[in-house]
Amino acid sequence: MSSTMLIISCIIIAVLILIFLTIKVKLHPFFALTIAAISFGLMTGHNINDIMTSYSTGLGGTISGIGIVIAIGTVMGALLEKSGAVETMAQTILRITGKKHASLGLAATGYFVSIPVFCDSAYVLLSPLAKRMSRDTAVSMTTMAIALAMGLHATHMLVPPTPGPLAVTGILGADLGMVILLGMLVSIPVVLVAHAAGKFVGKKFYFLPEELAEEVAPEGDRKRPGAVAAFMPILLPIVLMLLRTVASLDSQPFGDGILYDVLFSLGNTVVALMIGLVIAFVSYMHIRPHDREVWTFEGEFGESLKVAGQIVLIVGAGGAFATVLKMSDLQTIVMTYFSGISAGLLVPFAIGAVFRTAIGSGTVGMITAASMLLPLVDVLGFNTPIGLVIAMMACASGAFMVWHGNDDFFWVVTTTSGMPADVAYKVIPIISVLQAITSLICVYILWILFV
Numbered sequence: 001m002s003s004t005m006l007i008i009s010c011i012i013i014a015v016l017i018l019i020f021l022t023i024k025v026k027l028h029p030f031f032a033l034t035i036a037a038i039s040f041g042l043m044t045g046h047n048i049n050d051i052m053t054s055y056s057t058g059l060g061g062t063i064s065g066i067g068i069v070i071a072i073g074t075v076m077g078a079l080l081e082k083s084g085a086v087e088t089m090a091q092t093i094l095r096i097t098g099k100k101h102a103s104l105g106l107a108a109t110g111y112f113v114s115i116p117v118f119c120d121s122a123y124v125l126l127s128p129l130a131k132r133m134s135r136d137t138a139v140s141m142t143t144m145a146i147a148l149a150m151g152l153h154a155t156h157m158l159v160p161p162t163p164g165p166l167a168v169t170g171i172l173g174a175d176l177g178m179v180i181l182l183g184m185l186v187s188i189p190v191v192l193v194a195h196a197a198g199k200f201v202g203k204k205f206y207f208l209p210e211e212l213a214e215e216v217a218p219e220g221d222r223k224r225p226g227a228v229a230a231f232m233p234i235l236l237p238i239v240l241m242l243l244r245t246v247a248s249l250d251s252q253p254f255g256d257g258i259l260y261d262v263l264f265s266l267g268n269t270v271v272a273l274m275i276g277l278v279i280a281f282v283s284y285m286h287i288r289p290h291d292r293e294v295w296t297f298e299g300e301f302g303e304s305l306k307v308a309g310q311i312v313l314i315v316g317a318g319g320a321f322a323t324v325l326k327m328s329d330l331q332t333i334v335m336t337y338f339s340g341i342s343a344g345l346l347v348p349f350a351i352g353a354v355f356r357t358a359i360g361s362g363t364v365g366m367i368t369a370a371s372m373l374l375p376l377v378d379v380l381g382f383n384t385p386i387g388l389v390i391a392m393m394a395c396a397s398g399a400f401m402v403w404h405g406n407d408d409f410f411w412v413v414t415t416t417s418g419m420p421a422d423v424a425y426k427v428i429p430i431i432s433v434l435q436a437i438t439s440l441i442c443v444y445i446l447w448i449l450f451v
Contacts, residue, residue, distance in 0.1 A: 006044070007044060007328045010040055010043040010044050010328070011040065011325065011328075011358055013039070013040075013043065014036045014037070014039055014040035014043070014325075015036070015404070015405070015406070017035065017036045017039050018032055018033065018035075018036035018321075018405045018406075019405070019425055021035060021036070022405065022421040022422070022425065026421075026422075029314045029317070029405075029411060029414070029415075029421060030310075030313045030314050030317045032405075033314070033317035033318055033320070033321045033405065033406075033411075034055070034317055034320070034321075036321060036405075037051070037055055037317075037320055037321040037324040037325075038051055038052075038055070038324075040321075040324055040325060040328075041054070041055075041324050041327060044327065044328050046327055050327070051324060051327075054320075054323050054324050054326075054327050055320045055323065055324055056320070057320075057323055058316075058319045058320035058321070058322060058323025058324065059316045059317060059319060059320040059323075060316075061319060061323070062315060062316045062318070062319025062320065062408055063312055063313075063315070063316040063319075066120050066121075066312075066315055066408065066412075067312045067315075067316070068270055069120065069121045069124065069269060069270065069273060070120070070124050070308050070311050070312050070315065070412075071305060071308045071312065072270070072273045072274060072276075072277050073121060073124035073125050073273065074124060074304045074305070074307055074308035074311065074416075075277060075300070075301055075304040075305065075308070076125065076233060076273070076276055076277045076280045077124065077125070077127060077128040077304070078128075078300045078301075078303070078304040079233075079277075079280040079281055079283075079284045079294075079300060080128055080129075080230070080233060080280055081128045081131075081132070082284065082288070082300055083224070083225055083280070083283055083284040083287045083288065084223070084224030084225060084230075084287060085224070085225045085229065085230035085233070085280070085283060085284075088224050088225055088226065088227055088229075088230035089129050089132070089227075089230045089231055089234075091136070092227050092230070092231075093105045093106070093109070093129075093133065094133070094136065094137070099136075099137045102133050102136075102137045102139060102144075103133075103139055103143050103144055103147040103195060103198065103199060103202075104147070104195055106126075106129070106130055106133060106144055106147045106148050106151065107147040107148065107150065107151035107191050107192075107194070107195045107198075108151065108191075109126065109129075109148070109151065110122070110126070110147070110148045110149070110150070110151025110152040110153075110154075110155075110191075111151045111152075111154060111155050111187060111188075111191050112155070113125075113126065113152065113238060114151070114152040114153070114154070114155045114156045114159075114162070115155045115159050115162065115184075115242075119149075119152045119153060119156045119409050119412075120315070120408065120409055120412050121269060121273070122152050123148065123149060123152055123409070123412055123413060123416060124311075124412065124416055125234055125237075125273075125276075126148055126234070127148070127416040127417060130144040130145060130147075130148045130417065131144070131209040131417070131418075134208055134209055135208060135209060138208070139202065140202035140203065140205065140206040140207060140208070141202075141207055141208055141209050141417060141418065141419065142198070142201055142202040142205045142206065142207065142419060142423060142427065143198045143199050143201070143202025143203075144202075144417075145198075145413060145417035145419055146194065146195075146197070146198030146201065146202070146427065146428075146431060147194075147195050147198050149409075149413045149417075149428070150190075150191060150194030150195065150198065150431060150432075150435060151191050151194070151195070153194075153400070153403070153409075153432070153435065154187040154190040154191045154194070154435065155183070155184065155187050156362075157362055157366070157396045157399060157400055157439075158183035158184075158186055158187050158190070158393060158396050158439070159179075159180055159183040159184050159187060160176060160179055160180055160183070163363060164362055164363035164366050164367065164396070164399070165179065165183060165366070165392065165396055167363070167366075167367050167370075168366050168367060168369075168370040168392045168395050168396065169392055171367065171370040171371060171374060172370055172373070172374060172377070172382075172388045172391055172392050172395075173388060174385075174388035174389045174391070174392045175385055175388070175389060178385070178386070178389045179389050179392055179393075182389055182390075182393065182446065183393065183396075185442075186393060186439055186442040186443065186446075189438055189442055190400075190435050190438050190439050190442070193434050193435065193438045194431050194434060194435050197430075197431045197434055198431065201426075201427045201431070205423045205426070205427065207418075207419075207420075209417075209418055210418050223287055224287065225283045225286070225287060229279075229283045229286075230283075232276075232279050232283075233276040233277070233279045233280040233283070234276065236272075236275060236276055236279065237272035237273050237275060237276040238272075240263075240266045240267045240271075240272040240275065241267045241269060241272050242267075243263045243266075243267055244263055244264050244266070244267020244268065244272075245267070247259075247260050247263040247264055247267070248264065281294075281295075284300075310415065311411075311412070311415045311416060314411045314415055315408040315411050315412055315415075316408075317411075318360065318405065318406060318407060318408035318410065318411045319408050321360070321405075321406045322359050322360040322361060322406050322407070322408075325358060325359055325360070325406065326359060345390075345394045345440065345443060345444060345447060347369075347372075347373060347376065347380065348369040348370070348372075348373045348391060348394040348395040348398060349369075349394050349395075349397050349398035349436075349440055350398060351365075351368060351369035351372055351373075351395075351398060352365040352366050352368070352369040352394075352395050352396065352397065352398025352399035352400075353365070353398040353399070353400075353401050353402070353436065354398075355368050355369070355399070356398070356399045356400070356401060356402065356403070356407075357401065357402040357404075358406075359406065360404075360405075360406030360407035360408070360410075361407070362396075362399040362400065362403075362407075363399075365395075365398065365399035366395040366396045366398070366399035367395075369394075369395035369398060369399065370391075370392065370395045373391060373395065377391065386446075386450045387450075390443055390446050390447050390450070393439070393443045393446075394440070394443050396439070397436055397439035397440045397443055398436065398440075400432055400433075400435045400436035400439055401429075401432045401433045401435070401436035402429045402432055402433060403428055403429060403432035404425065404428065404429045404432075405425070410424065410428060413428065414428075
C-alpha cells in the first residue's frame with residue numbers, strides 16, 4: 001500500500017473509531033476524541049511522544065482561542081436564563097415570526113449574527129435562546145439546534161468579514177464588496193435548505209431541552225427584563241465586534257486616531273463579551289436583587305463554569321484531533337492528487353471538501369483550496385472580476401462539508417444544545433453536505449449567468 005493510501009485509510013479508520021466510541025460505547029466525547037487522535041497517530045507511524053506533543057499543542061491552542069469565550073458565554077447564558085431575559089427574547093421573536101415559524105426566525109438570527117461573530121461564540125451566546133424557544137413552542141430541540149447552527153454556519157463560510165472568506169477573498173484578489181453581496185445572497189437558500197432538513201430530522205429525533213423539561217408551571221406574571229435589556233447583552237457585543245472589523249478595513253473609515261483605538265479595543269471578542277456579561281449581570285441583579293450568591297462558587301457563576309469546563313475540554317479535544325491529523329501532511333497529498341486537473345468549479349469545491357472532512361476546519365479547507373486554485377485561475381476561466389468572486393465561493397462551498405466529530409464547532413453545538421452524540425452524527429454531517437451542494441448549485445448558476 002502506498003503512503004498516500006495508508007494515510008487515507010488511517011483517516012477513515014480514525015473517524016470510524018470516533019463514531020463507534022461515541023455512538024455504540026457512548027464514551028465521553030473528550031476521551032473518544034483523544035483515543036481517535038492517538039490511534040491515527042500510531043497508525044501513521046508516529047511515536048507516542050510526537051503524537052502527545054501535537055495533541056497537547058492542538059488542545060492548548062484550541063482552548064486558548066475559544067475557552068474563555070465559552071466560559072463567558074456560558075455564564076452569560078445562565079444569567080439571561082435565570083433573569084427571564086431569554087424568555088423575553090423568545091417571546092419577542094415569536095411575536096414577529098409566530099410559533100409556526102419560530103425555528104425559521106432562529107435560523108435568520110444565526111444568518112445575521114455569524115457575519116461579524118465566530119460560529120462558536122455566537123452559538124454559545126444564543127443557545128439558551130434556542131432552548132427557551134424549543135420549550136415555549138414544543139418544537140424539537142433538534143430542529144432548533146440545527147436551525148441556529150446552520151444559520152450561523154452559512155454566513156460564517158460565505159460572507160466576510162469572517163476570517164475564512166475574508167482570507168480567500170484576499171488570496172484570489174476578489175472584490176470584497178461583491179463577495180459580501182453575493183455571499184449573503186447565496187447564503188439564503190443554503191440556510192433555507194438546512195432549515196427544512198432540520199424540521200424533518202427534528203420530528204424523527206424529537207427531544208426537548210433537559211434542563212427545561214420539568215418546568216410545567218406557567219411563569220405568567222413573573223418579573224422579567226424588557227426587550228431592550230434582554231437583547232442588549234447579545235446585540236451590543238455583536239455591534240462592537242462588527243465596528244472593530246469595519247475599523248480595521250484598509251479604507252480606515254474611522255481613521256487611525258483615538259476613535260479607531262477605542263473601537264478596536266472594545267471590539268475584541270473577549271472584551272465585547274465581557275461587556276455583555278456585565279450588562280447581563282446588572283439586569284439579573286435588577287430582577288433578583290437579594291441573590292448575593294450568584295457570583296460565588298455555589299451560585300450561578302460557579303454552576304455555569306462547571307458546565308463550561310466540560311464543553312471546553314470537548315471542544316479542545318476536537319481541536320487536538322485536527323492537529324494530530326495534520327501530522328500526516330494531508331496538504332501535500334491533496335495537492336499531488338489535484339494538480340493538473342481542470343474541472344472548473346469542481347476543483348476548488350473538491351479540495352475544500354477534502355480538507356474540511358479530513359481536518360475539520362472549514363477555514364483551512366477554503367484557504368487551501370484558494371491557494372491551490374490561484375495558479376489555475378486563467379486555465380479554469382476565473383480571470384475576470386466576477387470570476388474571482390465565483391471562484392472564492394466555490395472554495396467556500398466545498399469547505400461546508402463534511403462537518404463531523406473532528407470539528408470543534410460540532411462539539412459546541414452538540415454539548416450546548418444537549419443533543420445526543422449519536423443523533424448529532426446522524427444529522428449534522430448530512431445537513432452540512434446539503435448545504436455544500438446547495439451552495440455549489442447557486443455558485444454554478446452564477447457561473448452560467450456571469451462567466
